[in-house]
Amino acid sequence: MTTTMRLGETGPEVFPLALGCMGMTPGAYGHADEDESVATIHAALDRGVNLLDTGDFYSSGRNELLVGRAIRDRRDQALLSVKFGALRSPDGGWLGVDGRPAAVKNFLAMSLARLGVDHVDVYRLARLDPAVPIEETVGAMAELVQSGHVRHIGLSEVGAETIRRAAAVHPISDLQIEYSLVTRGPESSIFPTLRELGISATAYGVLSRGLLSGSVPRSGDYRAFLPRFTGENADRNRSLVASLVRLAAERGTTPTRLAIAWVRARQPWLVPLLGARTRPQLDEALGALELSLDDDALAALEAAIPPDAVAGTRYAAPQMRMLDSER
Numbered sequence: 001m002t003t004t005m006r007l008g009e010t011g012p013e014v015f016p017l018a019l020g021c022m023g024m025t026p027g028a029y030g031h032a033d034e035d036e037s038v039a040t041i042h043a044a045l046d047r048g049v050n051l052l053d054t055g056d057f058y059s060s061g062r063n064e065l066l067v068g069r070a071i072r073d074r075r076d077q078a079l080l081s082v083k084f085g086a087l088r089s090p091d092g093g094w095l096g097v098d099g100r101p102a103a104v105k106n107f108l109a110m111s112l113a114r115l116g117v118d119h120v121d122v123y124r125l126a127r128l129d130p131a132v133p134i135e136e137t138v139g140a141m142a143e144l145v146q147s148g149h150v151r152h153i154g155l156s157e158v159g160a161e162t163i164r165r166a167a168a169v170h171p172i173s174d175l176q177i178e179y180s181l182v183t184r185g186p187e188s189s190i191f192p193t194l195r196e197l198g199i200s201a202t203a204y205g206v207l208s209r210g211l212l213s214g215s216v217p218r219s220g221d222y223r224a225f226l227p228r229f230t231g232e233n234a235d236r237n238r239s240l241v242a243s244l245v246r247l248a249a250e251r252g253t254t255p256t257r258l259a260i261a262w263v264r265a266r267q268p269w270l271v272p273l274l275g276a277r278t279r280p281q282l283d284e285a286l287g288a289l290e291l292s293l294d295d296d297a298l299a300a301l302e303a304a305i306p307p308d309a310v311a312g313t314r315y316a317a318p319q320m321r322m323l324d325s326e327r
């Protein structure tokens, strides 16, 4: 029996690993098999995973339609985390972020219809809108809590100051942020702020988008544009992954499990978001729960993969500039 965790002081009880659905529709990581995606969500619910993460801009709404289809008869077993705010053009391009109060309510109305639900469990701004004070955006989300359309408020990729300002308006359940063996930026000021304010984190990129599990970008795959997957960086990063493969083999486990177990051992209060898109990937990732790492194991891993060893930033320069968490 796996022990559940509370998402922040005010949030829901969740399984210690959550499922991210972004890669389950085409547009992020190349081709996606939507029937297998639905089967993967069902398998996750069967295993007790109850937090599913999506975004209204993932595949321009198609991802929410997929998640809605998967939970149609299982709404009571699923908690929905939904991101909003990112604007897309008809060809899938990025148009910026909109955090204005009226836009927030409009985004939610569309999400509820696509998901086929009457409320979202954790609603979160995907990226800070530099033109709108966070108090105004969170104020609109708080009104949606009062009207019963949202249960809890979350944030994504914002820094310590924004977290404090948001939490002064309404309790925040969790911050979604990238964190892994090769992405340790949140350790310096973001995690201490979350701990102080009683806010959890849901961590994405625990496999650095598949870099640590040896995934290679395919056709139509956004990772082909990410600095860590391209050119000389890719060559240098492959040698880091080789160290992880060796350490995993020594422990009789896989690099994927070792990378997820490292996140859980380093930050036991945090919930890793699995990017699994097939049932075998899900099964492999859930196996990380059986792996516990002592101080010696952590030290060996961190010696083989030091905090600044990875080559390349986590996003390309224009997307890096949109990250309040990197300021």
Ligand SMILES: NC(=O)c1ccc[n+]([C@@H]2O[C@H](COP(=O)([O-])OP(=O)(O)OC[C@H]3O[C@@H](n4cnc5c(N)ncnc54)[C@H](OP(=O)(O)O)[C@@H]3O)[C@@H](O)[C@H]2O)c1
Pocket (backbone or CB within 6 Å): 019, 020, 021, 022, 023, 029, 053, 054, 126, 156, 157, 176, 177, 203, 204, 205, 206, 207, 208, 209, 210, 211, 213, 215, 216, 256, 273, 274, 275, 276, 277, 280, 281, 282, 284, 285
């Ligand atoms: N808030 C934000 O800004 C933000 C940003 C990105 C993602 N997210 C959320 O985080 C979730 C996780 O996505 P991520 O890309 O960051 O996840 P990740 O776990 O770092 O990478 C996922 C990729 O790793 C590969 N992989 C190989 N074996 C795997 C296994 N056993 N289990 C899982 N993945 C395996 C898969 O690629 P192949 O299938 O190609 O091998 C998969 O697409 C997303 O679905 C989304 O909900 C949030």
